[in-house]
Amino acid sequence: MATIVEIDTYIVDIPTIRPHVLAMATMHHQSIVLVRLRDSDGIEGIGEGTTIGGLSYGEESPEGIKLAIDTYIAPVLETCDPSQVGAAMAKIGKSVFGNHLAKCAVETALLDLAGKRLGVPVSTLIGGGAIRDRLPVAWTLASGDTARDIEEAERVLAERRHNIFKLKIGKRDVRADVAHVAAIKRAVGDRGSVRVDVNQNWSEAQADLGMKLLEEAGVDLVEQPVARHDHAAMARLSAKHVVPLMADEALHGPADAFAIAACGGARVFAVKIAQSGGLLPAHAVATIAQAGGVGLYGGTMLEGGVGTAASAHVFATLPSLAWGTELFGPLLLTEDILAEPLRYADFHLSVPTGPGLGIALDEDRVAFHRRDRRSPTLH
Ligand code: MUC
């Protein structure tokens, strides 16, 4: 049996191309936790654990992800057969509660390694193989300025890069937010789909008003308008409004997926590998959605190239992906950490095809941006 002989984790900080304004934080850079595993046969696997805005989005921070892996997951991993990914993750799950982003990073690296060992892409290991080779990709307009957002939408439409737009709202008064969205929808017209993400920032009453006005403005989807634990409010809003409600922060794996599908809490799920606790649980979330008649959207934690490729492998296996994906993370960063960037063209992302994740790191660029090798100016 091969064993894991090296586990290296480090944080890289990469600036964003512009401030990314969300209800709970404004991002100026993204902090990516990379995990590199090497087994006794010299095969390497790479994984990524990434969150948004430090501790403002969820319970895990970049520093916490690294600590969970180094201190609690690595000692267990050293006792596991790296080719048995399910067994390794089950063993880790027995001694590490929660910590879904850290577990996703480790599971990604194990699957990359196992895929390289077998000479197959990760999609073959999780869902029986890819059934599509490219994925529709949304872009998030979140500069904080309506005119700038419209300019950005026009540019990416002209480049044929994106025709699905997600707008980040929830920071301002409901009517001011709706006016911003309606102006962008008027500019985009029938050339694209406009959706919003409130990131839990509305009360049920605000969401009731907001969803009515957004529907009138031509918005196609309203993501996580209320608090993630308030399944009852999500179900009432879903039942009342024609515009579908999409669950995001409410979904932390298969148990949440089952509970939300069962109570009619959302008509669409944003499936995220990180929030689900890995690629295999994310695939289970999608299966539950499909069984419960819930539509699917491939979500992101604004990961860099590694997490984005891993997500693409999962989403490529899903029989239906009616709402597309938002796997644009690498495009929000000033620099790509992959040796060969992922391919975005004709409103789609191409799913990598090589063994494992089908990607390689740009080692010089990664070394340059490693937090432990730089002066602490970015964090
Ligand atoms: C979120 O809440 O969905 C996804 C796209 C984006 O701009 O932010 C993320 C997080």
Ligand code: MG
């Ligand atoms: Mg969201």
